[in-house]
Amino acid sequence: MTMRRREFLAGTAVLLLSTMKSRATIISGGLPWAPDAGTPPIPVRPGPWHYFTSDEGRAVEALADRIIPPDPQTPGGKDSGCAVFIDRQLAGPYGRSEGHYNQPPFMPGTKQQGSQSQKAPAAIYRDALGALDRYCQSSYQGKRFADLPDEQKDELLKNLEDEKAKLEGVDGKSFFALLIKDVQTGFFADPIYGGNVDMVAWEMIGYPGARYNYLDWVERHNERFPLPPVSLMGRADWSPKN
Amino acid sequence: MPKKLPKKDVVIIGLGWTGSILANELTDEGLDVIAIERGPWRDAPTEFPPNYAQDELRYRIRHELFLRPEQNTFTFRNKMNQTALPIRDWGSFMPPNGVGGGGVHWNAETFRFLPTDFIARTHLTERYGAAFLPEDMTIQDFGVTYDDLEPHYDAFEYLCGTSGTAGNLRGQIQEGGNPFEGPRSRPYPTPAQKQPFSHTLFAKAARELGYKPYPQPSGNLSQAYTNPLGLRMGPCTYCGFCEWFGCGNYSKASPQTTILPLLVRKSNFTARDNSEVLHINLDRSGKHATGVTFVDTGGVEWEQPADLVILSAYTLFNVQMLLHSKIGMPYDPVANKGVIGRNFTHQTISTVNGFFDNKKFNFNPFIASGAIGMCIDEFNGDNFDHGPHGFVGGGYMGQVQTNGRPIQSASVPPGTPKWGAAWKNAARDNYLSTVRPGTGVHGSFYSYRDVYLDLDPTYTDRFGRPLMRMTIDFHDNELKQNAFLTDKFAEIIRAMGAHTLDKQYRKGPYDATDYQTTHLNGGAIMGTDPATSAINRYLQSWDVPNLFVMGASAFPQNAGYNPTDTVAALAFWAAAAIRGQYLKNPGPLVHA
């Protein structure tokens, strides 16, 4: 699958520093300045998956909806865009473990020594989702994870967590932990990254978003902060309602 | 064959806090100075402006301002009988990269060490007897005293505009400050930051328990300030995107806000960014540095000759540079000989989260700065009698919660499931009413014979050179210290009115995946004896007199405080020695 460059760039809102500003320069005489310098973020645009196949995307949406179930006040993981978030992240530097030390030999170590795997998150997801798919199909009469009733999904996930259910060739417990982390990260990150659509997660907890000046509120103790959340790309009130 | 550049008087390796301080001091002396920085130039309006700096995913989770392990990393093991494996992605510490170094992303917590911290071995032996200290504990006296450094602490704090309340003014204890601190010659340059709700609540609870809480000394300024170099800073606006982030509105002390704009205007100063120094070059005698060799991002190697070399590259990279340049005898823990790599330490951190009734408490945790907080020092250093407790050392503790960034701050009470509706509801219900101090207990980490740095036998960097290997684990002393302090801390959080506590003690083994501050120290320590130190009391290499090594690599052990104020004070102290003594008569300043 080839990915068109512009889509790729639009999806990878986190630009790896080592590829930016990497030319050696000499600084003397004054502070450097160029107009439009810096690397402002590029918001994720909704659209086709950049990394997931449609089956994978559907599975991750369903998983996200169990990790963060919908309720009357706040959408679940799926509608808040967590699967989109993960998809775009896996398509970018995070998915490739870019910047990690990837030299051999790869030897298993202690928990304290951290991951010694060669597999980057994108590959982990692909392998794990494939194994989950096969597990479901063989355990639930050909059904995929997304097709199971919610109680069964939750039961399976608990079994993965407790290592009562094992996925073939994949550490199901650690994959589920990774998935929880990524879903919850996407839920609370700035909406420009694809999750937290319309800042629903921030509304849920009462976090006012990407603000920079609270000087008039520091000493207003135990009062609810009244302003709505704002993203790096603003909020609805920024546009004049003519 | 490296291309040779025109000679300079001074070459500075690494343009962070100490590199900038030394560059400014030595250019004032009229010397021709070049600073070579591995990472890129960084500046607020272009690299972390206040319209996209506040991005938790980008800067806190994906660590954009930090070094990539791919460019340089270390191997790690707990014990000498283990095989060290690479730190493939950062965990327990996070090295910076770029002009400004850690000064760009630090919290700006600006503590001085206690007077007894500088004479730890002497003082503790005197008070408790030599047998009280573990046999394999290798703590040493610094070789300088608090009094030596006081004017230089003052210089750094006035450079930064540090906001605080003095606790000890020339021997007079001051209400509202830290009564345990060493005497300071004058008050802080700006008043302490105003504290948000949970921080004042902590102070109230601490006071009621008989402690003397004081505001954390902060390099996030409480008001507009002009420093002695004429540089202007603004008041901190409590954005809550401080540590891990660059400050977008000139209100956090950094080399960028306090030194660089003036420094770059000097005709005798040049900086090169995106250029990594590979090694310090020595002449045939091995006792004199002739300059450095560095590589730019194009892969081209250059030689920068200089008469004086300042190594100011952050603890780990300083030690690595000395090892790769074959300066000083590498430490051998078995033979207990050698100096480069010995007395390597970190910090002993723990915390207690408190959950409160959300109908009664609204903490607005997102209103904070990196060095906000109310602390107590009753359990720091040797401020209390350790006799009954069977450990030495201690730390400050406080409600020092710096942010409410949601990815990391959606706390749930212990026992809450990690996912599902229960998790979601708990996250919703607790965000505004949880106290999450972060580094609530900030304890010392003393040095041990088997905690050290050396070169790895297996793994190499992108130039084919061995990675540096860390052998580090907690010893009983620190774990006991932490258990004691954490329990004391928990009492205060409880007294604030928390209905549930989540006590997160520091437990062994040392876990390289769990972030515990980037306060790594030692490996090139200062001292009075060349057999057990790499540099003398002026930070001058015992082996190569025209080389001075800055940074926390000089600490023989870590105290119960953040290191930067002390690192900077030592830099000013060394600069004074260079300007006042060394330049007039280049050669060893101390004859051991």
Add this chain to the structure above:
Amino acid sequence: MRSAAKLSIAIGAAAAWLAGIGLGGADPDSQAFDQIEKGRYLTTVADCFACHTVPEIGKPFAGARPIETPFGVITSSNITPDNDTGIGGWTDEQFDDAVRKGVRPDGSRLYPAMPFPAYTKMSRDDVLAIRAYLKTVEPLHQPVKANTLPFPFNIRTAMRVWDALYFTEGEFQPDSRQSAVWNRGAYLVQGPGHCTACHTPKTVLGGDKTIDNLRGFNLQGWFAPDITGDNNQGLGQWSEADITTYLKTGHNRMTAAIGPMSEEIVNATSQYSDSDLTAIATYLKSQPQRQDNTAPLPANSPAMIAGQAIYRDQCSACHGIDGRGVAMLFPSLAQSALVHAGDPTSAIHLVLRGGRSVATRQEPTAPGMPSFAWQLNDDQVAAVLTYIRNAWQTAGTPVSPDAVGKARDQLRARSD
């Protein structure tokens, strides 16, 4: 040989020697230290260095600097004493004619990019002092291509017509009703300081609209603001000290120099004497107010509501929740002439592109403003600018999204 004859031969030889090294003219007084020092100062006041030097090349006064005019790019000439490519071979009279009449030795006309319509007000003594100084700078060989304007502006003879319309030759005449300080300020502003070159609006053909003297002009992607004493758009709220501090250091408690004015301050005004700066301040503050009775936009208009949201969420990070910034660091938008200028070009430029304020010896911080072009669309830029012009008890015409869109396109093509 008789001593008198010896003496005259000696003088003649000296004169010939002086002429030979390009220090022309047979008048030994032109080499007197006082004259040269006066000339050095006046050269700084007139800021010849800025237009006649390319900074990166490091050849002072050797010209070849491209200067942007509404009619195209013109290249400055070499005014070092080099005989081949500079003005070493010119007489003093020819120099004076060029500076104060806009006429070259060969009779061709200078374009008013060389601000002779302002320099005409200078006294002959002052011009000759500048000449004396310029004779002492290093003669640099740098040929300059003189005609770089596009057709039809490259037809110099057309300047005759332009001169007839817009050029009033003549020295500054002091106003006897005003103080000596005021008159010195008027002389500096109208003459060697040539502030009118950027700050006075121009006609379509580039002549000064004298009726609106010093009320601002749009050039090089910026709007050089009104520097009369107008309370809203000019310097009415500035004290004399505010003006002199600004000119000397590039910053004052309310604002900072940014854009083309940065260079002017570094090269020229930061080196003016304190008394000259005071004189300029006196004169500028005396220039008449506009008759402007615009009321501030009501807070509930859509642009104001949206602008207030953007302002609180973003701009307040530096410019403060009250719009008053931080003295000497972040401009006070509430009191900024740049913000309230009738022509919002500078404000749009800054919001879209960002900028770094000037660094001078006294004020080295040079704080920078980030670019918002990626974050705010035209409607939003227009709304927030409309808001800052009308909040805080001030009034300003709304900024239209169209104006923002046009500026965005124009700025894309610029590299500064």
